[in-house]
Amino acid sequence: QVQLVQSGAEVKKPGASVKVSCKASGYTFTSYDINWVRQATGQGLEWMGWMNPNSGNTGYAQKFQGRVTMTRNTSISTAYMELSSLRSEDTAVYYCARGYIAAAGVPWGQGTLVTVSS
């Protein structure tokens, strides 16, 4: 079955960077976009950007422009999201989600908690 499995929780200091991975299985990785969404505790869903795993093309939400980089390694069907210059407000659960929205549903990763604290 289609699965997205993310890397484990991270604790970072302010100003550092974090790189979260998202490994896809059960489908052809290069056939569907990967989106990244984050959710602070008790808050709503915030879209960060997307990546086309086939071309490597990306699009980022304006809020994250200059701080976020989305990449992939097609040989291991894995997408990555790197966020730099971390601040306490970046503490959140980060999700990857496949970009094709249709009857079969939208596969999401299990989420990765990133905690930014001095």
Add this chain to the structure above:
Amino acid sequence: EIVLTQSPGTLSLSPGERATLSCRASQSVSSSYLAWYQQKPGQAPRLLIYGASSRATGIPDRFSGSGSGTDFTLTISRLEPEDFAVYYCQQYGSFWTFGQGTKVEIK
């Protein structure tokens, strides 16, 4: 950027009652690329409705979506105990954006 505004913020209802959730977009959502998700604590969101009114596979028919342009509605005809959760609308016609969510809680 398309901004989605959901109302109400919280809906307090009893099991068996009807729930009506609203989602308004700041500009027209192209081709009705509007989806609804359900999220429970500690879980990733689950797709309920896509294309404004189509149910995803396995979603009970008590969930229905309607609307077009800038105004969309999610209706739960008779609330079951497992339906108490947070619901988000999402537009996916121009990148993605989400509404701020509506919490459906037990009265």
